Amino acid sequence: MSAASGVTPDYSASPQYREGRFRNPVTPKFPHGRQMIGLWWKFLAGKRPSTRPPAPPPVQPLTAQMLDAAPDNRLYRLGHSTVLVKLDGGWWLTDPVFSGRASPFSWIGPSRFQAPPIALDQLPPLRGVILSHDHYDHLDRAAIRALAARAGVFVAPLGVGDLLRRWGVDADKVVQLDWWQSIRVGEVELTATPAQHFSGRGAFGRDRTLWASWAIQAPGLKLFFSGDSGYFPGFAEIGERLGPFDLSLIECGAYDPLWEGVHMLPEQTVQAQLDVRGRWLLPIHNATFDLAFHDWNEPMERVLAAAQARAVAISMPMLGQAVDAALPPAVERWWRLPAKDRAVPRAASAERAQGRPR
Numbered sequence: 163m164s165a166a167s168g169v170t171p172d173y174s175a176s177p178q179y180r181e182g183r184f185r186n187p188v189t190p191k192f193p194h195g196r197q198m199i200g201l202w203w204k205f206l207a208g209k210r211p212s213t214r215p216p217a218p219p220p221v222q223p224l225t226a227q228m229l230d231a232a233p234d235n236r237l238y239r240l241g242h243s244t245v246l247v248k249l250d251g252g253w254w255l256t257d258p259v260f261s262g263r264a265s266p267f268s269w270i271g272p273s274r275f276q277a278p279p280i281a282l283d284q285l286p287p288l289r290g291v292i293l294s295h296d297h298y299d300h301l302d303r304a305a306i307r308a309l310a311a312r313a314g315v316f317v318a319p320l321g322v323g324d325l326l327r328r329w330g331v332d333a334d335k336v337v338q339l340d341w342w343q344s345i346r347v348g349e350v351e352l353t354a355t356p357a358q359h360f361s362g363r364g365a366f367g368r369d370r371t372l373w374a375s376w377a378i379q380a381p382g383l384k385l386f387f388s389g390d391s392g393y394f395p396g397f398a399e400i401g402e403r404l405g406p407f408d409l410s411l412i413e414c415g416a417y418d419p420l421w422e423g424v425h426m427l428p429e430q431t432v433q434a435q436l437d438v439r440g441r442w443l444l445p446i447h448n449a450t451f452d453l454a455f456h457d458w459n460e461p462m463e464r465v466l467a468a469a470q471a472r473a474v475a476i477s478m479p480m481l482g483q484a485v486d487a488a489l490p491p492a493v494e495r496w497w498r499l500p501a502k503d504r505a506v507p508r509a510a511s512a513e514r515a516q517g518r519p520r
């Protein structure tokens with residue numbers, strides 16, 4: 163099913179929409195009442211220092227020239243869930259967040275661990291931007307406004323597109339879809355797929371816009387992008403209907419047993435990869451913002467151990483590192499580097515990026 167660009171679907175026609183809000187098919191486990199008060203207390207009392215890295219994690223700097231020379235099906239992780247990928251000769255960007263904080267304010271809220279490997283204004287023109295939902299660590303108003311003129315299309319879940327239009331993105335560049343709806347842009351087909359999550363930007367109310375994962379099919383590459391999600395049966399359905407995928411970008415970070423209904427534990431990330439029938443797993447949503455109580459590098463250690471235990475192929479490139487979708491680089495444990503080794507010169511880090519399995 164295709165949605166014509168610029169047409170606003172009727173939310174009430176969406177099976178996900180009831181009584182003014184979007185809903186998950188099954189209401190996920192979420193902290194409530196006393197648990198929530200306990201969580202606020204924990205936040206206010208101050209977190210352990212190890213929820214943030216002692217120094218900025220290493221980044222492979224990226225230049226416009228390097229991007230000019232990139233072949234199709236090359237991708238670069240630029241941040242939290244921000245991934246730049248070249249498909250059918252054009253650049254696509256997921257959940258662009260370039261601001262210093264994942265927050266409505268520039269002076270308070272979770273700050274980034276490291277600068278992005280390339281500045282927003284150095285990005286090439288984009289064929290499209292793919293959005294998963296409206297949370298601040300995924301939808302950065304400043305980045306959207308900066309990209310409004312430089313991206314051909316903004317593909318978003320229901321309701322998020324309306325927000326983009328309110329922020330000044332041309333209405334005819336915005337496509338907003340319900341789960342299982344698709345849009346074709348040139349040779350690239352994007353299908354909004356389910357996720358088990360929620361939405362809301364502070365005072366603007368909860369669950370007024372939809373959340374989604376995305377199946378992206380391009381010549382020579384099938385990609386899955388999870389957005390944010392708890393573990394749920396939707397992954398197996400996505401695998402059945404649209405899999406297998408060559409590469410999956412699946413969230414692994416900002417989790418907690420208290421809210422595993424809306425963010426997977428690392429072992430569940432690996433199960434989700436098996437369910438969607440992905441060939442390689444590239445975990446995202448980690449090593450950029452401090453949004454939970456776990457150590458900043460715990461997601462990488464746990465997901466690596468879980469993937470190895472279940473013989474799941476995994477790649478964890480540092481931000482800015484070139485990744486060929488057909489052969490993602492071997493795992494280098496850059497999150498373990500001692501602080502004195504962090505300021506790696508370009509040549510040395512490029513060598514390391516070649517990678518040998520360890």
Ligand code: ZN
Nearest residue numbers: 295297359390
């Ligand atoms: Zn979220």
Ligand code: ZN
Nearest residue numbers: 297299300390
């Ligand atoms: Zn998130």
